[in-house]
Structures are given as structure tokens and as C-alpha cells.
Amino acid sequence: MTYSQYDPAMQGRAAWNAGKTVGTKRPLTQKQIWAIRFFLDREQRMRDRALFDLAIDSKLRGCDLVKIKIGDLVAGPDIRTRAIVTQQKTGRPVQFELTGDVRASLLAWLERRGGTLDDHAFPSRVDHTHHMSTRQYARLVDEWVTAVGLRREEYGTHSLRRTKASMIYKATGNLRAVQILLGHTKIENTVRYLGVDIEDALLLSERTEI
Template identity: 85%
Template sequence: MGYSNYDSAGLGRAAWNAGKTVGTKRPLTQKQIWAIRFFLDREGRLRDRTLFDLAIDSKLRGCDLVKIKIGDVVAGADIRNRATVVQQKTNRPVQFELTSDVRATLISWLERRGGSHADFLFPSRIDRNHHMSTRQYARLVDEWVTAIGLRKAEYGTHSLRRTKAAMIYRATGNIRAIQILLGHTKIENTVRYLGVDVEDALLLAEQTEI
């Protein structure tokens, strides 16, 4: 709901986005990824390290990441190589890979966390039967990026979602593959999400010899 120019209660009220960077958040670089991992390992924050690594690998939105259950990433006594979740936004399944480093981190976290396949992987601090909130996840991301000297206004939960996708795009130029990995219904959304522009297209064309 907005405020009328004639409403005295709205006079002098700062805009909701005053002082904030609105728009696409930056993806992390490889150097920044390792800096955050080093910080979390040094502080002994195993849960946060697991959450960070899974966010990068899964490329999920925050609302889907925090709802992952143990059974989504565990098959029997082993960590899955691939996992599938149904996205809240599209109500469609999306599959993602679990690399060896992430599987190792998950094993360490699950040994400490315990629980059954039906439990949330990252429980709430308030109610262990519920999952971590997206607000808490966002606060953690702000803390991580600030710890390595980045401006939190320029980074957020979507930075983690975009990071691996952006790296794959730069390496391959394959928009369709990125669309599948991000679970976008339209390729136009993927183009917008990655910030692909004319310069990107021309660079790809220049690198392709016929």
C-alpha cells in the first residue's frame, strides 16, 4: 500500500528503498567463496558451512533451501549424489547435484545434528520441529559477506543462488542448461536473472570460429 501526497502521515517518510541497493544481487567469486568457507571453518560454525555449501550447490531460492529435509539429501545411510525438491514459487521439481565436498560437509553436520529423514535439515532456533526461517537465513548471509569485507547491500541470498549458475554460464554460454538448473519456466527469466546483455552475446560470438 502506498501513501497519498495529501496524507500528512506520509510527509517526511523515507522511501522503503532509501539507501538500499535494489535489483539483482552480485554472485560471489571463487575467491570470495573460499574466504567465507575459511571464516566459517575458523569459527567452528559447521551448520553455517553446510548451509552455505548447500546453497551454492543447489542454486535454490532461500524459501526452498530452508525447507530441505534430511530425507531429501540422504538415501539409506549415504548422501545422495543428486537431490530433487519441489519449488515453492513454481510448484515444479528441480534437481541439483551434491558435489563431494558438500557431501562431506553434510555428513559432518548430520552426525552432529542427528534426527530422522522426516526432520528439517536446518531446524529453527525457536522450534526444533520447524525449519529455519528465510529471515534468519538472510541475516546469516549478511553476516558472512560482511565478515570478508563485502557490502551487504550488494549481496544477499540470491547471490548464493546465482553464483554457480553464473560460473557455468561464463564457462559454457549455455543459457538453456542454466534455465534447467535454476528451474525457470521461461528462458527469458534466465536471461534477465543472469544479466545477459548484448556485450555478453558479442563476446560469445567472437569466441566461436566457423
């Protein structure tokens, strides 16, 4: 439902984005990643460390990340080196890697958390039979970034999704690979998501000598 600007009921009502920073959220740098990890370890927030690490490695949207089940992450007594989930937005599967440090933090959390393969890895604080909400996840990200001196208006859950993808693109210039890792159906979506512009293209061209 939409409203006309001339609707009397809308007079004096602030715009939805008034006072907010809108647009693409910044990815984290390597230094910022380790600053957040240090903060979470210092505060002994084992669940949050595992969630943060998984968000970076998986490159998943928040709606997919919070729904991950223990069985998606473990194989026998070990954490998988690769996992696969079906994306809510596209209905298509996407694979991701789990690196050594991330597997370690996930294993520590899941050993404390307990549960079965069918249980959610990150349960709701209200109902432990359900998964954490995307709103709770967003609040946690706000806490993490502000704790290390970043402005939460400039960072969000998509910052974590974009971080490793942006690093891979800057290191390789391979948009197709990043498209696959993000689970995008069209490469144009990947271009927009990464904020690839003419400056990026020129820098890649300048590095290539013939």
C-alpha cells in the first residue's frame, strides 16, 4: 500500500529513512575482523564468535545464516570443511568453505550448545526450539561493530556477507567466482552488490601487462 504526499494522514510524518544512512553497507577489513574476534574472545562470547566467524566464511544472507542446523555443519565428530544450504531468496543451493579457525570456534560452541543434528546451531533466546531471529542477529552485529569503534550506521549484516566476497574479488578480479560464492543468479547482481565501478575496472586493467 502506498500513500500520496498530499494525504493528510502523512503530513508531519518523518520519512522512513530520516536520519539513517542508506545504501550499501561497507565490508570489514582484515584488521576490523580481528578486532571483533578479540573483543568477542575477551568477553567470552563463544556463541557470538562462532556466529561471526560463520557469517564471514559462509557469505550467507542473514535469513539463511540464522536457520543453519547443526547437521549442516558437522560430519560425525568433526566440523565440515565445506557445507551447502538452500537459499531462502532463490531456492537454489549454495556451497561455502569452513576454514580452520572457523571450524575451531564452531566446534567449541557446538560442544557447549549440545543438541541434535536437527537442532538449529544458533537457537532463539526466547524459544530454544526455534532459530535466532534476523532482528536479533542484526542487533548483535550492531554491538560487535560499535564495540570496536565503528559506526553502526555504516555496517550491518550485509557487511559480513560482503567481506570475504570483496576480498576475493580484489585479490583475483574474478566476478564469476564471486557470483557463485554469493549464490547470485545474475552477474549484474554481483557487480551491483560489490559496488564494482569504472575505477575497479581500470585498476585491474593497469595490473595486466601484455
